[in-house]
Every structure is written in C-alpha cells, then in structure tokens.
Amino acid sequence: MALTRDTVVDTAVRVLTQYGLADLSMRRLARELDVQVGALYWHVASKQELLVDVAARLLAQIPDTPQHLENDDAASVRAHLLTLCRAIFEALLPIPDSADVVQWAAATRPEALRAVASLQDLLTSFEVEPARIGAATSLLLHLIVGNVAELQNAVIAVGEEQLEIRRVTERIRDNFGWGLERILDSIARTP
C-alpha cells in the first residue's frame, strides 16, 4: 500500500501514455495516487529526475542485443542495428511526447538508458572508428527521436482526420527508414 518510487514512475508512465506530457504534473500524479503532492517529493527529488526514470522505463521494453554476436560480419551487425533503431522508433511512437522526454534524458543522463548502451555496443562491432562511436550513437539517436517528434507533432497538427494521419505516418516512417539506411551506409566506411 505504501508509496514507492517504482509506483510513482509507473503511474507517470501511464499518465504520459494516456494523456501526454501536458497532463503529467506532480499534482495530477498525486491525485492519481491518492496522496498529497508533498508525498511525491519523499520518493523523487524533482520532476526532471522523475522524467529521466520515465524515459528509461519507456526504453526498457526494448530487447537487449546479445552481448556476443555469432555473426559479427558487417552485414549482420548492420541488420542488428537496423532492427534496434526500428524497435526504439516503434516503441516511442505510440507514447505521446516520448521524443521530448527521451531527448531530455539522453542529453542529461545517457547512462540511465540501456538502449543507448546497446546502440553503442553494436556500433563498436560495426566498422565505426573508435573515436566516432559517440558521434554515431548521437547521430542515430537524433534521427530516431527527431522523426518520432516530427510524426507526433504532425499528427497533432493534422487533427482527427484518420486518412490524413495514416498518410503522414507512412510518409515519416518511410523517411525514417530511408535516413536510417543512408546513415548506416555512411558511418562504417570512413577513410
């Protein structure tokens, strides 16, 4: 029955998923948990800290890539990278404002996001020069998060027209795939 940090984060994820970031206030959270606002601050230092945990939980559902790949030739590592990036993209897509939340978390506490570590591991197995692993990771992350944000904002702008939403979604999903392939093509074979 007692309030824990875990239940606070859980509830935050639920409110974000159902109502979006604008409705994810500390007071709304308190109401949802049947406590006073002040109670939350015993379990969480600030709203920003809470949002990092929320981002981590959103990405936690994404399956880890195996530590040691059986085939670590360029082609199969590339395939794993594609799968991972698409998985992150698809995981964030249905969660409103998830792009903002993850972008913030990745910038302030990247070590809290396991999916970022997975990305880095795969890029290390790829033919990326060691000095550029960080650059390549953030490049891919910006691509994913940027397209998620673009799609979510576009859907809001379009309104309720279902057909228009599907068109926009398909266009941006396709653009994302194209950009992803371009980037993977270019980061491996640097002089």
Add this chain to the structure above:
Amino acid sequence: MALTRDTVVDTAVRVLTQYGLADLSMRRLARELDVQVGALYWHVASKQELLVDVAARLLAQIPDTPQHLENDDAASVRAHLLTLCRAIFEALLPIPDSADVVQWAAATRPEALRAVASLQDLLTSFEVEPARIGAATSLLLHLIVGNVAELQNAVIAVGEEQLEIRRVTERIRDNFGWGLERILDSIARTP
C-alpha cells in the same frame, strides 16, 4: 508607443536569449512591456503561435542562399549545403532552448521558416532524388537541432566549469561536423 505584434515577438526573442524558455512566460513578457497579460492576446492568439514567430526570427538572420547558383556542380552545391547547415547550427547555439523552439516550429509550421526553404532549394540542386527532398531536409534539420539541443543540455548538466564547457562544446561541434559530412556523402548517390 502602441503595442504591436512585432514588439511582442522582439521582446520574446530578447527574453529567450537572455533568460531561456523557462522564463519566457506571457506574464513575464507583459511585465517587460508594461502592459497587462490580456493585452498580449490582442496581438497573438496563443503562446505557441508566438513561439513559431520567435523561431522564424531566430532563423531570419541567416543569409539566404542565392536563388541561382553560378556553379551548380555537386561539389559547390555540397559546399553551400555545408555552409548553410553550419550557419543554422551556429545561429542557434548561443540562444538557450532554441533547439526546442525551432523543432516545434519546424514540425508545426515549416513554411514559416525561410531557412528550411533554403535547405530544400539546395537539396533540389543536389543529386537527391525528388521523392527524397523532404526526407533529406528533415534528416539535416534533425541533425542540426539535435546537436544544438545536446550541446545546450550538456552545458547545463556540466555547470559552471568553463574548461569542461569548452571541452563538451568542442566535442559536440566536432561530432556535428562529422555527422553532417556523413549525411551529405550518403544522400546524393542513392541507387
């Protein structure tokens, strides 16, 4: 003396530049302009609409690319693209939270941002397939805005240590340049 939409936007840009997005409230703006909050809503429909204008003004300082390039060979178009992207990056860098503001504006009303049109024009002169101009534009925009956001958030996280700030700034600026070249390399020569 009378309040105009222009002076409202100007003041908003100034407050954003000096104090950041958190301090850019309608009430703060009203105080700064010596009017009541309600007065702002005669000139501006909402805060979000105002922020689109702010983004447009931030990008307006960037020089337009000439409509008709003398040399439209791939190499010189590429050089123009590099220059334009770097110019946008450097223009946004000193303005706190400009990445958020521009990302929002680009997603909701891209036609309001002249720099986006310039980008599109240049990409049309590049060897990008017509169907992918939009994808390439948003790819470059995500790269720019993503790196600006990363840099600005990282600087906040680092705190006041000047030496550390310089190190982080240099690393991300360098990563940005690397990513930019990778993308330009890959978007032109699609099968």
Add this chain to the structure above:
DNA sequence: ACCTGAACACCGTTCAAGT
C-alpha cells in the same frame, strides 16, 4: 481598436507538523 482588471483553473517546490 486596443487595453485593463479580475477571474478561472492550474503549476513545481518547500516545510513545519503530525503519525
């Protein structure tokens, strides 16, 4: 046409005091 005054329904964060 343009602005004031005042209200409505909210925020994040802190902290003495209770249990």
Add this chain to the structure above:
DNA sequence: ACCTGAACACCGTTCAAGT
C-alpha cells in the same frame, strides 16, 4: 521513515468593462 496541510511564487487563457 513517511506523509499531510498549507503555503509561496508562479503559470496560460478568457472576457466584461473601460477608453
């Protein structure tokens, strides 16, 4: 240790009423 109650200093938006 964990939570309540209440306060502090704010938000964006609306709108009758004034000039």
